[in-house]
Amino acid sequence: MAGLLLDLVHHWRLLPLVIVLGLGNGLPFGFHVSVISSSSLFVKHFINQTWIGRYGSPVSEGSLTLLWSLAVSVYSIGGLLGSLASGYLTRRFGKRRSHVFSHLLGITATLCLGFSKMAGSHEMILVGRFLYGITIGLAINIYIQYLGEIAPRKLKGFTNTTAPIFITAGKLVGQIVGLSEVLGTETLWPLMLSLCGFTELLHLIVMFFYPETPPYLLLRKRDPERCIKAMDRIWGQGDHQPEIDEILTEQEIYKKTKNMSVLELVKEPSMRWQLYIVIMLTVTIQFSGINAIFFYARSVFVIAGLPMEKIPYISLGMGSFELLAVMLSSVLTGHCRRKVILLGSYVLMATMLGLLTVTLSLQGWYDWIPYCSAVLIFLFIFFYGLGPGTLTIAIVIEMCSHSSRAAIFVIIGSLNWIGLYVIGMTFPYVEAGLGHYCFLIFLVNMMASVTFLFFFQPETKGKTLKQITIEFNRLNFKGQKIQKPVELSISL
16 A cells, blocks of 8 residues: 555656546446436426427326437447547547547537537437436547556556446445436436536636647657656656656557557457457446346335335445445555455355345344345445455456557447447336346356456556566467567667
């Protein structure tokens, strides 16, 4: 812990950038995941009122359900499109300018949401949600890559885990502002939906004062002088030769200075097993049951006999518990092995789901059993935040090269948005058919994934990209003679 604080003090210029990046990207992502449920009653009422104003009669129940479902699902569709576009934009314009574009789009989406009630147009909510989906799909991919490329080696683990902290904080903020004592009212709900526009504007302004990432300037632009100036601007004056050498070693390993497209990545033999691991990590986190748990938690709390007016505050406690776990994980990553924490957390999550299935089966036996179910839900969320919720992003950044990251995050983003849509659409039907036994599906998925990752995922803590690549090449080129990467150095 003391070593981390010393490194942060030494690289004090990095911290304000990390905070602004989190407020402008991670926070809105988490915020719009949770705030939509808080605004559902107000938006449905607004749709009905605008319908009466136009046609003189209330909207039918079927049409209202359809319009609300569109408002919810169009966000995921926009997110998928944004993720797919992020690879092209970062290859063509770099991460800094792509950030600027995404936040201009986000501010436009904010204006649509904020002025929808004033304009008497529920269509503006659909447009705003769609544009915000594109914004978040773009921004979150660019944000995570930018984080991975602006940190010196000693702070990579900490910097990469700040993204989940801000995403989780965004979920918590969305729950807080949705309370009736804050912005969850008939009058203030447009402000609630558009609140993150202020952080988008802050990030847009600040990015004009920060440079492109050092690896992009050195590998893509081939401009060592601008690369050094960027390092001085972000980290402060000092000897940056070790980081320069590491970036150049990456270039020699992959023989590439430009970002790969998704098709090039899929065809690249030296990235085959990295891609397998990335897909497995992404699918596992989507089908771990975390989204299903958030869906089912309210029902468990109702069955436990908790007062309905208290349930929003208990849900707030769930968000706080997840944030606590993510913050704890960001500290542990500097001292513990990434693979141990990740796989151990998945095993504990699977255990919580198994026990939750048992307690839900015995729900009517004793009065205290529903409270056990609630505790198990809290523990499941805690272990999720401690492991996969924080470390998945850090591991992906550490094991993938600069040239492959744009394409990797297009794949990750696409799988995440598709998974979110599939879970949202299918889980209610699965839960209706299997009841609480539906959690066993997630349990089996996690244990199968843990087995695969135990044998094939390398440890990334404390290793250079060269060392990680050599481990992967034993799988990528199994049975073939592997040429040892040559170290490059350039004095600047």
